[in-house]
Amino acid sequence: MRPLDTMELYTDTYYIQRIQAGDTACFACLLDKYSRPVHSLILKVVRNREDAEELAQDVFMKVFQHLPSFKGECSFSTWIYRIAYNTAISETRKKKHEFLAIEEAVLNNVSEQEVAESLGRTDDSGQLQMLDAALAQLPPDERAIILLFYMKEKTIDEVATITGLTSSNIKVKLHRIRKKLFVLLKGMEEE
Amino acid sequence: MTQKNDLLKELFSRMPEEELPVSFRDNMMQQIMAEAERVRKRNERWGWIAVIAASLLMIGIAIASFLYMGIPRISIQLPDMSTLPFYGYIGMLTLILLGADYKFRQLFKKRQMSRKEKM
Numbered sequence: 001m002r003p004l005d006t007m008e009l010y011t012d013t014y015y016i017q018r019i020q021a022g023d024t025a026c027f028a029c030l031l032d033k034y035s036r037p038v039h040s041l042i043l044k045v046v047r048n049r050e051d052a053e054e055l056a057q058d059v060f061m062k063v064f065q066h067l068p069s070f071k072g073e074c075s076f077s078t079w080i081y082r083i084a085y086n087t088a089i090s091e092t093r094k095k096k097h098e099f100l101a102i103e104e105a106v107l108n109n110v111s112e113q114e115v116a117e118s119l120g121r122t123d124d125s126g127q128l129q130m131l132d133a134a135l136a137q138l139p140p141d142e143r144a145i146i147l148l149f150y151m152k153e154k155t156i157d158e159v160a161t162i163t164g165l166t167s168s169n170i171k172v173k174l175h176r177i178r179k180k181l182f183v184l185l186k187g188m189e190e191e
Numbered sequence: 192m193t194q195k196n197d198l199l200k201e202l203f204s205r206m207p208e209e210e211l212p213v214s215f216r217d218n219m220m221q222q223i224m225a226e227a228e229r230v231r232k233r234n235e236r237w238g239w240i241a242v243i244a245a246s247l248l249m250i251g252i253a254i255a256s257f258l259y260m261g262i263p264r265i266s267i268q269l270p271d272m273s274t275l276p277f278y279g280y281i282g283m284l285t286l287i288l289l290g291a292d293y294k295f296r297q298l299f300k301k302r303q304m305s306r307k308e309k310m
Contacts, residue, residue, distance in 0.1 A: 150203035
């Protein structure tokens with residue numbers, strides 16, 4: 001096997017082929033590439049460090065076990081995020097949580113411009129703390145959708161593939177989640 | 192929805208990714224290696240089962256075709272079977288002795304290895 005630093009130059013498909021050919025050690029390269037972003041997504045969805053680590057392990061075990069069924073219909077990263085999304089959402093469904101409900105009238109009452117202006121009065125770390133607190137008030141599935149779109153920079157079609165929803169449904173959901181975040185951020189700023 | 196001049200895009204881009212525990216990679220690779228070994232053994236077991244099943248099927252077909260269908264058409268004089276229990280007994284004894292010999296050799300090798308390790 002080649003040294004690890006040169007192997008990182010290869011594509012996901014190359015590693016997958018090597019693993020399928022019996023070179024299990026190649027899985028370490030996929031782990032190096034995806035463990036941190038996958039763990040980060042799961043942690044932000046389940047919001048518990050121990051659960052997130054355990055779920056990330058589950059995700060990579062599922063990835064290894066189902067690697068022969070990966071046919072390349074979507075990118076490997078989309079496929080791995082789909083497994084991570086389903087695993088994290090299933091976990092959150094086991095635990096009952098209550099989430100904030102915001103009325104439609106309130107949602108339509110806040111503009112991005114207003115939020116940008118009020119956020120401008122807070123320093124960078126304060127803005128991130130507020131965003132994190134606002135994310136915590138969203139239901140896990142909405143949190144995952146907005147994180148996939150903005151933080152993981154997935155396209156609407158990719159988010160649709162990951163979540164199993166239609167692209168138009170994702171567009172509507174993203175619109176509503178953005179509005180919710182604006183309301184929450186503005187509320188925090190006013191406090 | 193455009194991501195151009197998007198307030199949330201700018202905020203999320205500054206959001207740091209959480210650090211993973213240092214042991215995560217090693218633990219995960221250990222689990223993956225163990226899983227790969229388990230799958231390899233399972234496949235090997237199924238391979239053996241398939242070979243044994245295919246062999247038994249072929250032997251069965253051969254016996255059936257020879258005894259009941261008369262293929263090929265030859266006649267064999269069966270030998271006197273009165274001594275069969277005796278030869279069966281000798282055969283069993285040989286097998287038991289062979290098995291015991293194999294086990295004793297394994298035990299002997301194990302002891303020698305442990306002695307070498309102690310030295």
